[in-house]
Amino acid sequence: MEKFTTLTAIAAPLPEANIDTDKIIPARFLKTTKRTGLGVHAFDGMRYRPDGSENPDFVLNREPYRKAEILVTHENFGCGSSREHAPWALLDFGIRCVIAPSFADIFFNNSFKNGILPIRLPREVCDELMGDASQGANSRITVDLARQVVIRPDGQEISFEIDPLRKHLLLEGLDDIGQTLKRENAIEAFETKRKQDEPWFPKIAV
Amino acid sequence: MSPRTLFDKIWDNHVVDTLEDGTAILYIDRHLVHEVTSPQAFEGLRLAGRKLRHPENTIAVVDHNVPTSDRTQPIEEPESRNQIETLERNVKEFGVPYFPLLSANQGIVHVVGPEQGISLPGMTIVCGDSHTSTHGAMGALAFGIGTSEVEHVMATQTILQKPAKNMKIAVEGELAPGVTAKDVVLAIIGRIGTAGGTGHVIEFCGSAIRGLDMAGRMTVCNMAIEAGARAGLIAPDETTFEYVKGRRFAPKGEGYDQAVAYWKTLAADEGAVYDTEITLRAEEIEPCLTWGTSPENVLPINGTVPDPADEPDEAKRAQMVRMLDYMDLKAGQKIAGTPVDVVFIGSCTNSRIEDLRAAASIAAGRKVADGVRAMIVPGSGLVKAQAEEEGLDRVFLDAGFEWREAGCSMCLGMNPDKLTPGQRCASTSNRNFEGRQGPGGRTHLLSPAMAAAAAVTGVLTDARELTN
Ligand code: SF4
Numbered sequence: 001m002e003k004f005t006t007l008t009a010i011a012a013p014l015p016e017a018n019i020d021t022d023k024i025i026p027a028r029f030l031k032t033t034k035r036t037g038l039g040v041h042a043f044d045g046m047r048y049r050p051d052g053s054e055n056p057d058f059v060l061n062r063e064p065y066r067k068a069e070i071l072v073t074h075e076n077f078g079c080g081s082s083r084e085h086a087p088w089a090l091l092d093f094g095i096r097c098v099i100a101p102s103f104a105d106i107f108f109n110n111s112f113k114n115g116i117l118p119i120r121l122p123r124e125v126c127d128e129l130m131g132d133a134s135q136g137a138n139s140r141i142t143v144d145l146a147r148q149v150v151i152r153p154d155g156q157e158i159s160f161e162i163d164p165l166r167k168h169l170l171l172e173g174l175d176d177i178g179q180t181l182k183r184e185n186a187i188e189a190f191e192t193k194r195k196q197d198e199p200w201f202p203k204i205a206v
Numbered sequence: 207m208s209p210r211t212l213f214d215k216i217w218d219n220h221v222v223d224t225l226e227d228g229t230a231i232l233y234i235d236r237h238l239v240h241e242v243t244s245p246q247a248f249e250g251l252r253l254a255g256r257k258l259r260h261p262e263n264t265i266a267v268v269d270h271n272v273p274t275s276d277r278t279q280p281i282e283e284p285e286s287r288n289q290i291e292t293l294e295r296n297v298k299e300f301g302v303p304y305f306p307l308l309s310a311n312q313g314i315v316h317v318v319g320p321e322q323g324i325s326l327p328g329m330t331i332v333c334g335d336s337h338t339s340t341h342g343a344m345g346a347l348a349f350g351i352g353t354s355e356v357e358h359v360m361a362t363q364t365i366l367q368k369p370a371k372n373m374k375i376a377v378e379g380e381l382a383p384g385v386t387a388k389d390v391v392l393a394i395i396g397r398i399g400t401a402g403g404t405g406h407v408i409e410f411c412g413s414a415i416r417g418l419d420m421a422g423r424m425t426v427c428n429m430a431i432e433a434g435a436r437a438g439l440i441a442p443d444e445t446t447f448e449y450v451k452g453r454r455f456a457p458k459g460e461g462y463d464q465a466v467a468y469w470k471t472l473a474a475d476e477g478a479v480y481d482t483e484i485t486l487r488a489e490e491i492e493p494c495l496t497w498g499t500s501p502e503n504v505l506p507i508n509g510t511v512p513d514p515a516d517e518p519d520e521a522k523r524a525q526m527v528r529m530l531d532y533m534d535l536k537a538g539q540k541i542a543g544t545p546v547d548v549v550f551i552g553s554c555t556n557s558r559i560e561d562l563r564a565a566a567s568i569a570a571g572r573k574v575a576d577g578v579r580a581m582i583v584p585g586s587g588l589v590k591a592q593a594e595e596e597g598l599d600r601v602f603l604d605a606g607f608e609w610r611e612a613g614c615s616m617c618l619g620m621n622p623d624k625l626t627p628g629q630r631c632a633s634t635s636n637r638n639f640e641g642r643q644g645p646g647g648r649t650h651l652l653s654p655a656m657a658a659a660a661a662v663t664g665v666l667t668d669a670r671e672l673t674n
Contacts, residue, residue, distance in 0.1 A: 017521060018400060018500055022639040027620040031271065031285035033245035045641050050627065072522065075640055076401040079434065080338040083243065084352035087671075104640050105436050115355035135553060163368075165227045168519060171348060177254070178352070180231060180362045186223040187364060190233055192468060198468070200461030201235075203262040206303040 002115045004172035007096055008142040009069035012059050013133035018078035019073060021107065027081075038085055039092030046191045060093070064137050070097045072126060072133045077118075078107025087114045097143050099150065101126050112166050115173065117145060128152070138185040146173060209371045209475035212441050212656030213407045216233040216347040216472065220330045222364055231364045235329040236346075238315045239266040239302065239356070239583040241293040242620075247357035248296040258300040259363045265324055266297045266304040269314045273622050274610040275585050277307060286621065300360075313586020313612040315587060316554035317342040320424065321588055327442035327469040332359055337438075337554050337636065339430045343423035344450075345442030345472060352612075370436045371405050376412035379488035384670040386493070386564065387422030388556060388634070388653035390414065392430040393491045396504030400485065403435030408480065409474070410440050414488035420449040421560035428555045429636050432501040443472040493668060495632075495652035497541055498529040499640045505541055507656065507668045513537035515589070532640055533648050538546025542666050544650075548631040549580040550643070551608075551654050553617035556634035557585030559592050561654040566601045568658035568672050574606035575664030581608045581623070583615040607661065619644040632660035 004101045022045075029041040046058050060068060071090075077100040078086060087110045090098070096116055101123040103111075111118045121129070133139045133151050142151035145167060149157045169176065179188075196199065210218070222231040223438035237260075244266070250599040251258065258264065271286040281287040290307065297304040305311040305318065312318075316337050321324035327345035332338060336350035355365055375398075377390055395402075408430050415426065430438025440446075446468050450456045457465045465567050505511070514526035514537060528539060535544070551565050562584065574580045582602050584590035590612055593599055599609045603651070615622040619636040619642065625631055627646025634657050638649035652660075662672070 015521060016525065019523075020500075020637075020639045022637070022642050023619075026641055026645070027270075027618040028645075030242050030620060031283075031289050033249070033289060035246050045645065050646070074406070076434065079400055080336065080637065082334060082338075082350035082352055084246075084334075084354060087352075102404060104401075104434060105404060106352060110352035110354065113352065135477050150431055158502070163227060163229075165225060165229055175362050176366055177358050180358065180364060180366065183231060184362075186231065187233070187362065190222045191363075194233075198464045198465075200457040202323070202326075202457055202461075204265050204303045204453050205262060206265075206305065 001175055002118050003172045004096065004115055004145055006142065006144045007069060008140060010064050010067055010128065011070035011072050011133040011139050012068035013130045013139040014059060014071055014073040015130055017074035018076045018079055021078060021083050021086040022080055024078065024086040024153050025083065030083060030085050039094070040090035042089040042093040045134040049179045067094065069094050070099065070141055070143065071095055072129045073098065073100045074126065075100065075102045077103050079104035082106045084110045087116050089114055098126040099126060099129055112170060113176065115170065117170060119143070119150065121158065121160055125158055141199065142199055209477040211474045211478040212345070212409050212439055213347065213372055213470055216328055216330065217243050217369060219328070229366050229368055232330060232367050233264060234332050234363055234365060236324060236331040237264045237359050238319055238331065238333035238338070239264060240270060240315050240335065241268045241289045242270045243294065243353050244291065244356055245292045246353050247360060248300065250357040251360055258302065258360045261301040261303065263363065264302045266293060266302050267312055267315050267318055268293060268307050269426050270614045270618065271621055272307055272613040274615045277611055283622070293452060299567065300509045310587040310591060313589065314554045314557065314614055316428065317557060317585030317589065319345055320420070321453065321586060323450060323456030326456065327446055328449060328472050334363060336431045337428050339435070340424050340428040340554055342427035342430065342438040343420060345440060345446055345469065347437055347439065349437055353561045356624050369660060370407040371481040373403060373406035373408045373435070373482040375410050376485045377410070377488050378412040378415040379414055380417070380483060381414050381488045381491060382672060384493060385491055386653040386655060387425040389491055389493050391426045392494045392496065392504045392651065393486065394601045395429060395433045395501050396494070397486065398433055400432060400500055400502045401434040404432065404434040406435050407437045407439060408433065408435045410438060412485070415440060416443065420445060420562060422557040423486045424558065425555055429501070432636055493653065493656055493670065495650050495656060495666065496638050497533065497535060497561065497650070499532055499638055500635065501638060501651060503529065507666065508541055509541060511535045511537055511539050511541055534646065542668060544666045545630065545664055546578060546632045546660050546666060547629040548625060549657050550616040550631055550633040550635065551581065551657050552583030552585065552615050552636035554585065556654050557583060557589065559589050562589070562593050562598050565654040565658040566598045568655050568669055569605040569607065569662060570601050570606055572662040574661050578661055578664050580606065580609055580661035581616065583610045584612050586612045589617055605662065614641050618642060632657045632666060
């Protein structure tokens, strides 16, 4: 996983609530067995017209937002399915950070595991950032994870909350499995106790 | 110890360790695997040289991507075939129990788990699929997870999670005749919204919930995720124990008695505190359906489509206008009487034998309306066989429905069963998002009885008009 430290990039405005995972990546593109290559299908239904041509009204089809690495959006981003293809598609497009008033739980989790930083900020603050993001070439925002601040184009700093463990993993680019396996003794102890307490616990074999 | 909720108890029973910041390493009892969200996880294990820690607590099926027509033919779509073959290679390499496509046990992962006795009360259950919440009906704590977490569970038999908040949704009283579990859960989502449960595990309780059979409870918990919740739960009771008894992988004999004794301790303690509590009166719930492209857009079948002009929030108003346009509906129009092109009875929400019986009772002696395509897709091979034993297949076929093989089918536009642009579908599934059932398709979520009523009348219809 790529580290996330600081990011200064074009922010794209997506002023819509409840952007679901089917919008981020429709199910018909989930047939891949890889994590990469989904960027061309990110927001497929919004980004392309039925004949396959680009919809010029969609923000990510316009300059400078084709190179956006930050998305500013509204409530409940990423609701719907658990598909990690949603953050994979965003990442493959180039998005490293999503700022919204709220996120769906599974999407929120999945983002961290792929080096994408989801930032929760109050709706009014998101609306201000939405204004910044709408400034075209002047829509560059900085995210400094170590200091936990978003820096607006005019230099104003907005601080955000993040779970310390998640922050650490992102800053170092570490994956969870290695961390958990450090506690393998505890897992083994749990399993031993379980065998005593629940002798009836069934195994699956077919 | 202070009084605990059902969620607190299952949680406490599974905490292996707690990290400095309060994140728990939570032990996982059952891991359900399917073809779409697992390939990258198996690949990750392979690249890291890791083993799957407990194959005997894992089960794999194919469901999302499979055709629901003749299965003796090779799968036509090369990418779908590749995904299924990849799973087959992976389960062999990692020793995972597997129900292959041609097995009578194959079906939608959330139908298969409970019916095989793989999902049991008090367990923690995960699957790389958001509707894992379904298994909460067993009194199990069941989460949908992403592929990185799938890999984490494979390698460690745990997930990392912070405790959820507790929400209690009580449905008190008695449901009116013709009102089903699907109507109950749609009414709940209509009330609290698609983000209403965010960060919470919802425990559904109250006399109307206790009165539901297991299939109905699964329908309710299935859609907890549509209310934004991490999971849905229903306390295990006699109905649950009776359901579990004798299932293939359920404990037997003395083991069953020991298990039941344990399961009985799981109900919330007197005085347990919930972060949020909501009560609905069962009598006020009507048969309902969705009109828009979010599951919270719920209307009683005899209601009218809402008017964006009445919505004070500008962004929401704009969204409603777009939804009406997408759905080709007019503000103020009666929803009943709207013509449908397709009827889909299936999905992990409503494809169990009880659902098929409800649909058959409406279809019996009637004909699918001209120009309507109506499909019945049983949730598993076992459901299909049971229905055939009861003669339900004949009822459907005589009425002009298609009788198909088990799978996710038209719940999501991933396999050959898809809507074409502009088609309107009465669907027993759980998501009405734009393009969910195929690009440009229009979905109305409703109960099996109402779907069958739409099939035989050709329009959205109050199923109660066709009973008695
Ligand atoms: S039936 Fe639909 S909701 Fe259920 S697992 Fe399959 S695709 Fe997901």
